[in-house]
Amino acid sequence: MNCRHCNHVLWNLPAPASGAARVCPECGTGYTVASYEFVPGQVEFHCPQCDQAYYGTSAQGHLEPPEFQCSRCGTDVTMERCALRPVGGVGATGAMLQLPLPWTEPGSLPARWWNTVVAGVKFPSRIPAMIGDRDLFGSAVAFLALHVVVSSVVTIATGLAMVLFSALMVGAAGGGGPFALPAFPGPSIAVQVGLQLAQVAIAPISMICVACAGAGMTSLIGNSFGLTFRRAFSIVAFSSGGFAFSLIPFCGALVGLVVWAVGSSIAIGAACPRGKAAGPIILGLVGTLLAYGVFSVVGIVLSALLAL
Ligand SMILES: [Zn+2]
Ligand SMILES: [Zn+2]
Known part of the structure; x- marks a missing residue:
């Protein structure tokens, strides 16, 4: 159990005063016990008053129930007020789930x-724990690039089919053969086909930029409790599984974006201390929407220019 900001060891720290937030003694970054997951039964939670030990027995190794009265001294015990120690012999690393x-x-x-897609759709709240204390920014960029290309396959194929279909129609009407240039002024079929194929590169680049914008906005508030830009981006990327719904023809692209936004919001929320998730989630969504809007406008303007 290490600080996500500076890697300082957080075991054995004395219980914080009632109502006070837990902060890393090294760098001052706030954290919650709930945002860490332990092997069930391998972590002792010590009563802040009398040091009586309790064991985390939930699936995440947390106390069940989360609040109770100490059986020895009657003090109200909550997970966030306990001093935590790995059970003797397990070792600090072995106690982490x-x-x-x-x-x-x-x-x-x-x-x-x-x-990874399935994990992002089914358990978005567990993505931060899956990333753990690692800096996975590079892997997150690689995953998101591949994920967007695969998920955009149907959209790109549909666009190609429509370009070729309309070319066939125009060709049939003009009598100039199936692949004749359209009679009206506009981009040639080659340009239209090229634009569709270019989506294989444009789509991942633009979605990575959109995710960067969301993560940047999230980290404006999140930085104070360890949710840095790189960590926020990794969480947003690895919880993007819902974007695979873009594989549904025609309406899929919108559904994919919405399910991705929901999954990432849940994942970002799980990475925030209790009661502090709203700000980072809302800022992240605003940043994402703004960036997506900018890319859409640029796309529309560019295709309009090409059609002149
Ligand atoms: Zn720290
Ligand atoms: Zn006690």
């Missing part, structure tokens, strides 16, 4: 992609 993030596990590329 290692949730595998499929993308960084061994396996074939399609399996790692698909399992």
Whole structure:
């Protein structure tokens, strides 16, 4: 259990005063016990008054119930007020619940992609714990790039089919053969096909920029409790599984964006201390929407210019 900002060891710290937030003694970054996950039964939670030990028995190794009266001294015990120690002999690392993030596990590329997508859709709140204390910014960029390309395949294929179909129609009407240039002024078929194919590169670049904008806005508030830009981006990228809904023809692109936004909001919320999630989530959504709007306008303007 280490500080997510400076890696300082957070075991064995004395209980904070009632109502006070827990902060890293080294760098002052706030944190919550709830944002860490432990192997069930391997962490002792000590009563702040009498040091009586209790064991975290929930699936995340947390106290069940989260609040109760100490059986020895009657003090109100909550997880956030306890001093935490790994059970003797387990070791500090062995007590941490290692949730595998499929993308960084061994396996074939399609399996790692698909399992990360499923994790992002089914358990977005566990993505921060899966990232743990690692800086996975580079892997997150790689995953998001591949994910956007795969998820955009149907959209790009639909666009290509429509370009070719309308070319066929124009060709049939003009009698100039199936691949004749359209009679009206406009981009040639080659340009239109090229624009569709260019989406394979444009889509991932623009979505990475959109995710960067959201993560940047989130970190404006999140920085104070360890949710840096790089960490926020990794969380947003690895919880983007819902974007795979873009594979539904025609209406999918919008559905994919909405499910991605919901998943990432849940994941960002899980990375914030209790009661402090609203600000980072709202700022992140605003940043995402603004960036997405800018890219949409630029796209529309560019295609209008090409059509002149
Ligand atoms: Zn620290
Ligand atoms: Zn007690």
